[in-house]
Amino acid sequence: MSTSTIKDFRNGVKPNWCPGCGDFSVQAAIQRSAANLNLSPEDLAVISGIGCSGRISGYIRSYGLHGIHGRALPIAQGVKMGNRDLTVVAAGGDGDGFAIGIGHTIHAMRRNMDITYIVMDNQIYGLTKGQTSPRSEDGFITPSTPEGSIEKALSPMEMAITSGASFVAQCFSADIKELTATIEAGIQHKGFSIINVYSPCVTYNKVNTYDWFKENLTKLSDIEGYDASNREMAMNTLMKHNSLVTGVVYQEMKPSYQELVKGYAKRPLAHMNLELQPKLFDELVNEFV
Numbered sequence: 001m002s003t004s005t006i007k008d009f010r011n012g013v014k015p016n017w018c019p020g021c022g023d024f025s026v027q028a029a030i031q032r033s034a035a036n037l038n039l040s041p042e043d044l045a046v047i048s049g050i051g052c053s054g055r056i057s058g059y060i061r062s063y064g065l066h067g068i069h070g071r072a073l074p075i076a077q078g079v080k081m082g083n084r085d086l087t088v089v090a091a092g093g094d095g096d097g098f099a100i101g102i103g104h105t106i107h108a109m110r111r112n113m114d115i116t117y118i119v120m121d122n123q124i125y126g127l128t129k130g131q132t133s134p135r136s137e138d139g140f141i142t143p144s145t146p147e148g149s150i151e152k153a154l155s156p157m158e159m160a161i162t163s164g165a166s167f168v169a170q171c172f173s174a175d176i177k178e179l180t181a182t183i184e185a186g187i188q189h190k191g192f193s194i195i196n197v198y199s200p201c202v203t204y205n206k207v208n209t210y211d212w213f214k215e216n217l218t219k220l221s222d223i224e225g226y227d228a229s230n231r232e233m234a235m236n237t238l239m240k241h242n243s244l245v246t247g248v249v250y251q252e253m254k255p256s257y258q259e260l261v262k263g264y265a266k267r268p269l270a271h272m273n274l275e276l277q278p279k280l281f282d283e284l285v286n287e288f289v
């Protein structure tokens with residue numbers, strides 16, 4: 001029986017997101033998922049990057065760290081290595097994860113560490129006032145591309161599958177039921193989970209609006225016979241629908257990074273006494289001088 005409630009994960013800090021921003025639902029869905037999984041605030045760490053979305057770690061009652069731009073994943077992986085007992089959720093924007101942080105994103109996916117990465121994808125840079133992100137469609141007019149972007153948008157789902165992520169999902173922030181269930185499934189999955197959430201920026205993105213997504217998204221659960229364990233079907237379906245699908249796109253069971261590290265301590269490093277005796281410290285120093 002669940003004893004945690006969503007209230008346990010509220011810290012009373014009022015988000016300074018614009019009214020209507022998609023990130024509100026992402027915050028609520030993380031809190032709801034944690035309660036549904038009967039976690040306590042001290043079982044959870046939320047690590048975020050920089051951006052409007054990056055503020056999320058300050059709005060959830062749990063361990064948390066608001067890192068630097070594009071660096072949520074390196075920090076989150078370090079936290080998980082230090083304390084394997086924690087549920088670690090990394091979160092940030094599409095600029096954070098797919099522009100400045102993309103190298104970290106790809107390596108975290110191929111590493112398959114057991115953490116959940118939630119990208120609030122508004123196809124724009126919100127915090128810095130609406131420039132293009134790698135997720136902006138070509139032709140998109142912004143202050144940084146007044147003639148329209150001439151670059152193709154990156155596809156996170158295909159990238160995640162080919163990079164080795166073992167749980168690859170996409171959601172729409174307005175469908176909080178599917179979003180909550182997907183975050184729960186991502187947390188329960190043993191390996192790297194990426195959940196790309198279409199999270200509209202109501203202030204700077206006047207193209208990819210709530211109505212636009214309602215018209216253009218297809219739920220994978222509505223596609224008869226869709227099998228998320230079939231990589232070929234996942235890739236074909238993404239191509240057929242121009243990646244505009246929601247649900248679990250691909251899931252593969254394989255050992256996580258922690259399971260493969262030889263000699264990795266069974267007890268969390270965070271719970272061990274790491275104090276070095278002066279004699280041992282001197283011996284170690286002497287090895288290097």
Ligand SMILES: Cc1ncc(C[n+]2csc(CCOP(=O)(O)OP(=O)(O)O)c2C)c(N)n1
Binds near residue numbers: 093094
């Ligand atoms: C190293 C570094 N470069 C650039 C910036 C400026 N900057 C802050 S947030 C941001 C992009 C935000 O976009 P996104 O990650 O999509 O998040 P959103 O605000 O849309 O939620 C940029 C370029 C920064 N803070 N640090």
Ligand code: SF4
Binds near residue numbers: 017122126127201203
């Ligand atoms: S600028 Fe956009 S992304 Fe940032 S808080 Fe406002 S609506 Fe949300």
